Amino acid sequence: MNEKNNRPFSNLNICVAALFISTLSVRAAEIPIENRVGTEEMDNASSERKSLQKSAEDKTAGKESPKPAESPISLDMVTVMDKYEDEEEQRGRYYVPDATTATKTDTPLMETPASIQVVPRAVMDDQQAIRLEDIVRNVSGVQVKRQLGDLFDSFIIRGFDTRFTVYRDGLRLAEQSFETANLDRTEVLKGPASALFGRIEPGGLVNMVTKKPLTERYYSLGQQFGSFDLYRTTLDATGPVIDNGDLSYRLNFVYLDSGSFRDFVDRERKFVAPQLTWRLTENTDINFGYEFKDDAVTGDRGIPAIGNRPAKVPISRFIGEPDFSLNEAESHLGHITWTHRFNDDWRVQQKFVINFVDTFNRNIIPVSLRGDNRTINRGLFNGSTERETYATDINLNGKFEAFGTQHNVLVGFDFLRFQSRRGVTFLTGADFIPTLDTFNPVYGIAIPDNLPVNNFFSTKQQWFGVYLQDQIDLTRNLHLLFSGRYDWAENASGFSSTGSPNLNTVRNNEFSPRVGLLFSPRDWLSLYADWTHALGAANAGQSADGKPFDPEFAEQFEGGVKLELLDGRFNANLAVYELTKENILTAARVDPSTVTGPAIQEAIGEARSRGVEFDFAGHLTDELSVIGSYAYTDTRVLNDNNGNEGHRLPNVPEHAGSLWVNYELPFGFKLGTGVYISDKRQGNAQNDVQLPGYVRWDAMAAYQWNIGVSKITAQVNVNNILDKEYYKFLDIAGNPRFDINPGEPLTVIGSLRLEY
Incomplete structure (x- = not known):
């Protein structure tokens, strides 16, 4: 069994917690109560609100003499201060009314003709979400897919694999496991997003929106501890570097040390993310920072399937x-964002990120199951991979009136370059690698030194894209959206068993359009329809005539209803869609005796996803908050030469849903509970392995109290209260007869957080 589970509390965690708590407790008594703020910024992307907030701060600092009460400017400032003066109250919001991912502009959800869901910081805190998968489980139509345990984050959205693609503040990053402590919120856009983001899988994208520096001082120290020897220390500190707030900082720090309910599986993480925001002028600011993350995770390939079940x-x-x-x-990640506002209506913004991820993997892996249905043939994987990502975009956004219609125009350009180099030893039949009995495992293996590297793989993706979007208010209640993008994309890859491979390059130049229409007969009701045709992955390989394959494409039709009720505190979105992915590579129907060299393929594969999704979030009363979802997803292989026509796509339940309810009691007490439901799923494209459905029940309780101007929160979460056995995902990137990952049994997470 896992030796870490009996290990005493980490000395590092004790020292860090004791040092910071003592320091913060002394400092808390010195800070006036009016300087207390929460951990979130509302609408970091809104330059207009930032400008108004700065004006209000300048008044408070005495830079301007007070205006008479009847002044229109003074009235505007009162409105802004009402929005920003109590960020502690904003921290409890389950519904965020605006999002940027769907349009790359700060657009209200009620005016966005697309299905986009936002999971804010308040939900993450109440659920003690440590992993990105803990966050997106609140969104309909999203399933989790991992590789080697907790090494990479990847998702399946509307039935289609995102292939380890995750976005951070609107820019794509290389595959990795992401940290959640520095996130302000997570936005999930459903459906093809190529009209703004370029080549991408059609199900949708997950965009992490990070916290930014504040001009008011705020400090938070948290310590989590729980089942299976979990210890996690977090620090969040922000405030002005100079008194006038023109230069402000933020620092996030995480140290995690954890065991697992899985035998021999451990995890350790170190994360630090400093950043600065510099206000060069009243209309120009720049944000830049650095993130360092170091992970050490035991490689875990789950359990095998025997017959058609785990x-x-x-x-x-x-x-x-x-x-x-x-x-x-x-x-190692570096990022820079600069914004210049020409006036109240026009601004330009550029973002740039560079990310280097180096991984080392050493694992004995399952290869096949013998005919006795218990003996596993195993192989060896040992080596390193280097990944580099360079991404930037520049957007000009402006508003104007023409011919009686209001326009919100976005003109943009972006560039992405991702390259990966791998050199490893991969062996599947070595004499020194013994088999393993599934039901009576015996461990112990002698690995020879100086294993030869026999697996060299390189890949490079690169594209330039230009795009134009116009959000047109035809009338007060009728809104039209048009987006069009042209890509110059290339994908190069190569493999060799002896040394650096030669790369075969595929180039695609394509236009991706999107049209949406939204009608709001009432302020609280919106009806929308959306169509998009999107560029997908490149198809590399050999066709029968030797010509390059066309790339994958996707087409989606979507319609929906949006509701915003209870004075804007509650939102619901109902979507109906049909999404088709075309030009998927499949085996060719040719006479194998006439073919030499690599296997011949055809780009004729086709898969479809149809469904109904319902998401809601917000506050039913001042005390009662909810977030929930339901998805009906019908996926089918429509065209295929491998005998899979009519099959369901892997790892996609037909019915799935979630509900989390949070209730605030008097005197600082808070209670929450939630349930997560999934129908059975097919484990592979052949549909001969099934993962059973499950119901998981969670709950939490918290108590908050004040010491001077400081706030302390004690919280406990109990997940899988009924200790049900379930399997939450299967790594279809590996061998689907293995890689079946069990869900956590009954798990308790406690935490203590000090804020001032």
């Missing part, structure tokens, strides 16, 4: 080798 073994069963299972990932 093997009847303890969910802790480990099928690797304890002494030869290690995954390390080190990430």
